[in-house]
Amino acid sequence: xxxxxxxxxxxxxxxxxTGGTEEQYMNLLADxxxxxxxSSAVNFVRNTPDMTAATSIIQxxxxxxxxxxxxxxxxxxxxLSGQLQGTDVYYYPRSEKxxxxxxxxxxxxxxxxxxxxxxxxxxxxxxxxxxxxxxxAVLIEVAYHDNAEDEAWIKNNLETIAVNxxxxxxxxxxxxFVSPIGVTEGTVITQGGNLNIxxxxxxxxxxxxxxxxxxxxxxxxxxxxxxxVRYNNSLGYAYSGYISIL
Numbered sequence: 001x002x003x004x005x006x007x008x009x010x011x012x013x014x015x016x017x018t019g020g021t022e023e024q025y026m027n028l029l030a031d032x033x034x035x036x037x038x039s040s041a042v043n044f045v046r047n048t049p050d051m052t053a054a055t056s057i058i059q060x061x062x063x064x065x066x067x068x069x070x071x072x073x074x075x076x077x078x079x080l081s082g083q084l085q086g087t088d089v090y091y092y093p094r095s096e097k098x099x100x101x102x103x104x105x106x107x108x109x110x111x112x113x114x115x116x117x118x119x120x121x122x123x124x125x126x127x128x129x130x131x132x133x134x135x136x137a138v139l140i141e142v143a144y145h146d147n148a149e150d151e152a153w154i155k156n157n158l159e160t161i162a163v164n165x166x167x168x169x170x171x172x173x174x175x176x177f178v179s180p181i182g183v184t185e186g187t188v189i190t191q192g193g194n195l196n197i198x199x200x201x202x203x204x205x206x207x208x209x210x211x212x213x214x215x216x217x218x219x220x221x222x223x224x225x226x227x228x229v230r231y232n233n234s235l236g237y238a239y240s241g242y243i244s245i246l
Contacts, residue, residue: 032162039180039221068137086118093123097136178221201226209234
């Protein structure tokens, strides 16, 4: 299953117009993303607010991630304070995977941002979180927190933005988007054999783990006849007919 490094902003001194900070709201955005990531079988490791961009890059490079995703909000230069709007999605120009992820994310954000013509994908060699990561990387400047309309859009649409980004990730990884059903405990009922956890909701897909009959299993979402499940450290899909929900 895909695994991302999730890096919400640690910039606690970038103040929003009507209260709060970039760090606060980008971490709230990541909070909203988490259940949708899990229900869609996307593993993640997340930085913490006491880290910096530099230490986030170090931690990301210590792992093996399919994408490094940084979440930020923007601010205009002082001479244009409050005048700029829009979403900018940055990627490293030599990374084909980074470009693909950035274009997928931008295309989907255009469907929810009030002025889709202001949503851009931008190649850059100057941002460390896209230039210095081992994994393909994307940095999203969700909107301008020094602009009243953009700030209100962020604050009033955190879950909508979170869902949209996760939908982009599932599109990029080629897996279904699955809405969470809440963390539910179930039991494997296979009449004696093991239950396979798979990389895709299909009996033809790769088996990533097996669960003994009678074992407890955590159910996170449902896609057609399949559950998104977690068992120990394995996250994937299991056929719903072999799981009894408690």
